[in-house]
Amino acid sequence: MISCIIKTKSKVFFAFLFALVVSFGAFAQEQAAEQADVAAKGVVPGATEGATTSATPAGDPAVIDAGEALFKNNCVVCHSAGSDVIVGPGLQGVTERRNEAWLIKWIKNSQALIQAGDKDAVAIYNEYNKQAMPSFALSDDEVKSILAYIKSGKGVVSAPVAGPEDAVAGENVGTDAIGAVGGYLDIVLVVLIVVLIVLVVTLLLITSLLKNYLNKTRTLDEYDNEIVNQRFDFSKIYKSNAVRTLVVLIFVVVLLDLTIDKVMGIGIQEGYQPKQPIAFSHKLHAGEHQINCNYCHTTVYESKSASIPSANICMNCHSQIKTESPEIQKIYKAIERNRPIEWVRIHNLPDLAYFNHSQHTQVGGVECQTCHGPIEEMDVVYQYSPLTMGWCIDCHRETPLNTEGNEYYDKLVELHEASSAGAFTVSSNGGTECSKCHY
Template sequence: MIAFLFTLAASFGVSTTGFAQGASLPVDDAGIVSAGESLYKNNCVVCHSVGSDVVVGPGMKGVNERRTQPWLLSWIKNSQALIASGDKDAVAIYNQFNKQAMPSFAFSDEEIVSILTYIKSAESAAAEAPAAGATAAAAPGENVGTDAIGAVGGYLDIILVVLIVVLIVLVVTLLLITSVLKNYLNKNKQLDEYDNEIVNQRFDFSKIYKSKAVRTLVVLIFVVVLIDLTLDKAMGIGIQQGYAPTQPIAFSHKLHAGEHQIDCNYCHTTVYESKSASIPSANICMNCHSQIKAESPEIQKIYKAIERNKPIEWVRIHNLPDLAYFNHSQHTQVGGVECQTCHGPIQEMEVVSQYAPLTMAWCIDCHRETPLNTEGNAYYDNLVKLHESTTKSAFTVSSNGGAECSKCHY
């Protein structure tokens, strides 16, 4: 939805009327807000932030106070019809944005209201955040939670360093005292032959490396280190953690998913529906870049791929062996697993790299630690009862057979 709400927010300076007919937005209805958030993130977030920041189009902050609800419904459903009718605000917005036509959307009134409700809810949450931060400030002597723990950890580090320095000073002091006493006794020459031998004895370092015990210990340490390094290399075969290949087009997840907050599902369209997350087609790129930064050298590569009728040859980063079965939709849709769980902070990556090891042990550990959401699903009722009758631990993926070989290998 490239143009959705793009010009809607531009109406800030065109009209200041509120919602007509006393209409109000049900910001306290979590279901409506959630539905609006889903529609917004799947369609609008490509070009708009819910705040005042300009992404591609203007931010949505305050848009509900700038327009009447009937006008918003008409504009979003068919902006061209509203312009053709001669509506002065619609014409002004159309001209302001270089006569770029906003597409019509087959949204119901309820869906549009849910989007506007989500925007209003996000504004309220943003307004409450600074106040909550101010009230959370701790008074002198009050427990400040994790910050206090971090401070205590810092003090412990300082104490540890001081103790090490004191220990070194004590050792040096003892050595100096020993040297002074030795010199004093030698000068007074009051030592008999036995005492003189003890005080002035010399340490023979050659005895250390000629010792069989020392040589055996050195060889043993060398063998253990060699075995450890060999095992590390052998166990690391096939693991590509940190792998970050150069792509044919310099696409930045940090810019798109991070700064512009484009939902993963917008580009990877089957991540909630299919085994594979899918590779974005050039058409998806052109939804935005037919108008945005079309002159960029990197964007021109997309144009060339379309002209040649050849797909962009992206380099695969996350690879699983053919013997392992993995289904994206089972994890994202059914399990509710966030993309960052496996792919790391993808919204912060300028160049994407493999974040997790993606080994069998890593997957099984996740299955053992992740509890299943069984509420409202009668399929799990008897299984949960049976599980609770034998153990007090959480009902995890592993409890439901998620660690069985046949789940991933068959």
């Protein structure tokens, strides 16, 4: 009778313990899924893209496009194509305020006009704190194409329309987005251990009280006396199926926790949005002021990596702009201490994978937004794409190669068309071979 009661209590205890483990595991899974859903939805900006105020631009579209490229490479750091003042005045309507001949002279060599005593040139020079505009080795036709671009209104961007989802669009999920699952598993382990200790102590106390009660108040027969007063055999613990199951379960949870932490550490961290040492806004610089990515990331078209801008590049503008800002003061302090700004890396591929920026941007013509998302809309940059092997391979399989005018591809395209009806993609040119990225 008594032995049956004790065995029943043991079974109930282990059943309760197992149910507790399962419930905590389910809780962790639900919370991790919820966190992943928030990270996937909450970090994607919901602002509507600004539309240009101009309809169909006047003039030759080819000339305007050429002027746009020249403007972004030479002028956009100090001027906007709209009315906003950056370092110099906004250029919207400048072709109506000044004649073309004067503008060509001013853009090619502003200092020559100032030294010659031109009233308009001297007035502009004094109005903008005597900031000398650099001279540009541009031809008259190139300057005219820039003026055509400005006149077209193509570069004038309207303010984005706020949507109801914008309240959470730029929410900084920080490093919590990386270790969400691992963090919940850590909590499960700690809680599980604490609960296990409490339950074991409680069961021992109940057993001791029951044993004392039976010895004092009941006359036990030989069999019951042996059961109640038997010495505790520790070997029964590790031989118990329930204990072994519990140990295996804990081992699996710990192994899963470590595995997830390691996996999250090799770049599978879509939505990762860490806090940076300086609050730099790509939305302000690349979006509103339309500064070309190449201005700060100077090697993006020339090298394997897109370089992190030095403090000197920041000072090209901020030696004059917002000099009293607390964030800009951090740049000054870094320069004074002769120490680099310790930016937190966001996009981090594992060492086993080779990636070349110039091969994609310069040769392939891939836009920055293809991998990095709407970077011009991000106040705080986050990892937009998963950057997994499968994601890269899918891109190589779907992206057609531009082979026009390149004799290198003529024979390859001919062979491809003879054997396949599909487009000549990166994969067709060997872009999915293992040695392309792993060697």
